[in-house]
Amino acid sequence: MIPKNHPRYESLILREKIKKANEEGYLADSGMIAHGRGEAFDYLIGEKTIATAHEAIKAAVATFILAKDPVISVNGNSVALAIDDIINLAKVLNGKIEINLFYRTKERVKIIKNLFEKKGTDVLGSDDDELLFIEDLESPRATASKNGIYSADLVLVSLEDGDRTEILVNSGKKVIAIDLNPLSRTAQMADITIVDNIIRTIPLMIEVANEFKEKDDKYLKMIIANFSNQENLKKSLESIKLK
């Protein structure tokens, strides 16, 4: 048990969730190392949602609402940290959820599918689905469910591998990324990058979604038009305080 007054309490709780996911068998070893990188970057942005992330969240939610066929891509890390928030976000935004593992194994996919099913939520991307290769790239990194990411016009990824993001972007899909490292290839290639921890960002996205659902398309398009990802990333980097 981690004492509640521990100065690193919140961070240690997340670390425990990641370790538990690894014990339960649905997180690759690389997922634990990736979590450590995330811890470092979250520490550097002060473990709070920075102003630029709030702006990116607005543009992301507006883009999501205007999308025809949006899909939320999940992996071991995002499920370990935020499964309930992900389910809620998908409901509010009428998005599908698709399992998408960089180190894909039948076993890991099955465990994650079960976690969602226990909560009454259908997910795509399991071995029960028809899986195709995006742009005919015969790579495990290009695998996508026919009725999910394969045919989606928008994909929300979090803690995603750079190669995978590149394939999504090159195939003409819009990509929204949640990534704590503003310098990562995923962060640099996505159309909209939210530099934040998913455990803080997804609840904020749900709030904004509830507000934006009442708005007309013109309003949402204006939000998007006023957003520059390049500018936002630059400012996010400046928010990383080293003192």
Next chain:
Amino acid sequence: MIPKNHPRYESLILREKIKKANEEGYLADSGMIAHGRGEAFDYLIGEKTIATAHEAIKAAVATFILAKDPVISVNGNSVALAIDDIINLAKVLNGKIEINLFYRTKERVKIIKNLFEKKGTDVLGSDDDELLFIEDLESPRATASKNGIYSADLVLVSLEDGDRTEILVNSGKKVIAIDLNPLSRTAQMADITIVDNIIRTIPLMIEVANEFKEKDDKYLKMIIANFSNQENLKKSLESIKLK
């Protein structure tokens, strides 16, 4: 197999070593997460030995040579990444090596001891030793071998936990830390902090040790007198480029 022309080749090789250590059973899950934090900070300093680290290495080696009873403390991460370099450094500097695990288990200690024994190197800190508590602090974080860290005047730690470093410092021992995060409690509390990756730093320490062993005490004392850890850490932070 990681292709040699992969842009992240060096970093991926280290990641494989860490995963292998985890599979072999001598690295705690937290060790993998800690490696991820290290990856992030190494990335931010440009994955090279920065000028301030070169200065800190000189002060560290001079301090080590002048110490009466210096000990190199090793853990799962440092053994996974740099066991051969650690053995060579101990030889050049006449230092003892002591196993020191934050998440200590009999099994992990035994595996690490065997790794050193296979290479013909004795290590302290195993369960065959007399283990005492530093300053009578009855905590696993204060455990030390009677003829090793317990009686040492200088301890070199790498990738060390903050609580453990605090205990060492409070007990009056000199502490040299190798830590990629200049903001970590270990980095902040040590007498000399080398902000670098151990895989680059230890070979450099060996080079400097071979050079400094020929020098007189006066020269070494001057090197130490001219070094300020606070100043060095400040400059290291400035070297972290975010662009």
